[in-house]
Amino acid sequence: MADLDHEIQRRRTFAIISHPDAGKTTLTEKLLLYGGAIREAGSVKARRGGAHATSDWMELEKKRGISITSSALQFEYQGHCINLLDTPGHQDFSEDTFRTLVAADAALMLIDGAKGVEPQTIKLFKVCRDRGIPIVTVVNKMDRPARPPLDLMDEVEKVLGITIVPATWPIGSGENFRGVYSLRDQQVFLFERTAHNATKALVQTTGPHDPALREQLSERAHKQLLEDLAMVETCVQPFDMQQFLHQKISPMFFCSALVNFGVENILQRFLEIAPAPGPLPTLTGDVQPNAPFFSGFVYKVAANMDKMHRDRIAFLRVCSGRFERGMSAKHLRLNREVRLSHPHRFFGQERVSIEEAFPGDVIGLINPGMFRVGDVLSSGPTFEVRNFPRFAPEIFAQVAPREPSMSKSFGKGLEQLGEEGVVQVFWPRFGAREPILGAIGELQLEVFQWRLENEYNVQLRLDRKAWSRARWIDNVTDEVLEVLPMVVKDEAGRFVALFHSDFEIDYAKSRYKGLQLLDAPPAEEEG
Ligand code: G4P
Secondary structure, eight states: OHHHHHHHHHHHEEEEEEEEEHHHHHHHHHHHTTTTSSSSTHHHHHHIIIIIISSSHHHHHHHHHHHOOOEEEEEEEEEEEEEOOOOSSTTTOOOHHHHHHOOOOOEEEEETTBBSOHHHHHHHHHHHHHHHHEEEEEETTTTTTOOHHHHHHHHIIIIIEEEEEEEEEEEEGGGGGEEETTTTTEEEEEEEOOOEEEEEEEEEEEETTTTHHHHOHHHHHHHHHHHHHHHHHHHOOOHHHHHTTTTSSEEEOHHHHHHOOOHHHHHHHHHHHHHOOOEEEEETTEOOTSSSSOEEEEEEEEEOOSSTOOOOOEEEEEESSEEEEEEOETTTTEEEEOOOOOEEETTTTTTEEEEEEOOOOEEEEEEOOOOTTTOOEEOOOOOOOOOOOOOOOOOEEEEEEEGGGGHHHHHHHHHHHHHSSSSSEEEEESHHHHHOEESSHHHHHHHHHHHHHHHHOOOOOEEEEEOOOEEEEESOOHHHHHHHHHHHOTTTOOEEEEESSSSHHHHHHHHHHHOEEESSSSOOOOO
């Protein structure tokens, strides 16, 4: 029988965060190739393109060319068991993307070398920061003209507020890309373009002045490298593991995912420094991963993957102990034992039954409506955990059924999809009691509408609203409610103010000193 401690120590569970088009799919694919999980490039996209689409639900995915039902990709590499949490990226970014990060122990932040830090990078970085997980920065597309590395470093530091410690240094970019210099071991990986891919030739040097290196590079490239490294030496602090684990620093790597250059180095170093699965914080202390009982939490509930069967999958991250097929565990919110008889592992849309799983792993449980995001299972003691984080929506729409006869089904759909976390549901305090939906990405509204029509037979009237900020009010008084232009209540009855801009928020704060607006619901125990 596998040793629990050993299984924990060899696991790495992480997510790649990036702005659309930075190359996340391409990088994921290269990582999977190293892990032997796929055999040819293009497989991930082919899956996403719907080659395996079997249900109506997937029509929507296929049409949009995206992966709504993201899951975890598990593969082995050099003795490590890697769980790469698939965060749906693209324009259709949603609350699911954020939630997935709650299940990750580390993040790899991918940046396009020509574009630098982009809006979605900032949002995702912020979630990782709030979760306290360490972040590795990877600059991609070095085979294309990229911005100077010092510029990129500076931008990440300024915009994201984290100190960058370069791990590798690029030698040129685009046409002039000659490879990367590894600062730690003073090796140079030379880049050579071939018809299909890049090759890397390793040059072991004694430092940047080594004549062996000079021989390989043009005079100009070598001079630039010397200048850059001299600068790096004076202004960059050395890598420190504790600072990395505490998000004070982020090591930066350079690569070209498309031509598969630099990726394996990143993977190897990442596995060395990224933490193994950590404890589950509870209100009465941490549950350690090697605790003698199984526990885990649901971080995502996937929509009807199969309409005929009303098939729902709850994705559970194992937090402690050994999970075994068919075991029973207590569902803490429902306060009842459940048998976990059909655990699956998902690879894109394909599912495979699993027999056992360990901390850091993700298992998909066929969910007959019993699991919600944030639910915790334990085969040992009962404990309480903090509410699963929710994130401030930025897109709003008021909704109502088209026909009064659909009201009952509408109410049911609204309740169920709200619970599932497809959208956030807010209620106006006055006037027409039509709910307001809040979402982080457009896709969430589209999915909500699609599912109400297809699963509940309700045609919707959906009226987009111009608010773009939601803030939970921490100190509600009648006076506060007077000052704010629009206040609604969330599913838990907490007051939430909606605004059109940051300017409006600042204005409200200036009118009422001491007004406390939170960009997420205050963390509190479920009553
Ligand atoms: P995403 O998942 O982050 O949205 O990005 P994705 O991997 O789909 O990559 C976006 C585009 O960038 C793709 O081109 C991809 O081939 C390209 N790309 C990714 N990594 C690199 C790289 O290292 N170098 C260069 N030069 N390009 C890269 P596309 O034309 O939009 O799609 P496709 O037709 O190639 O599939």
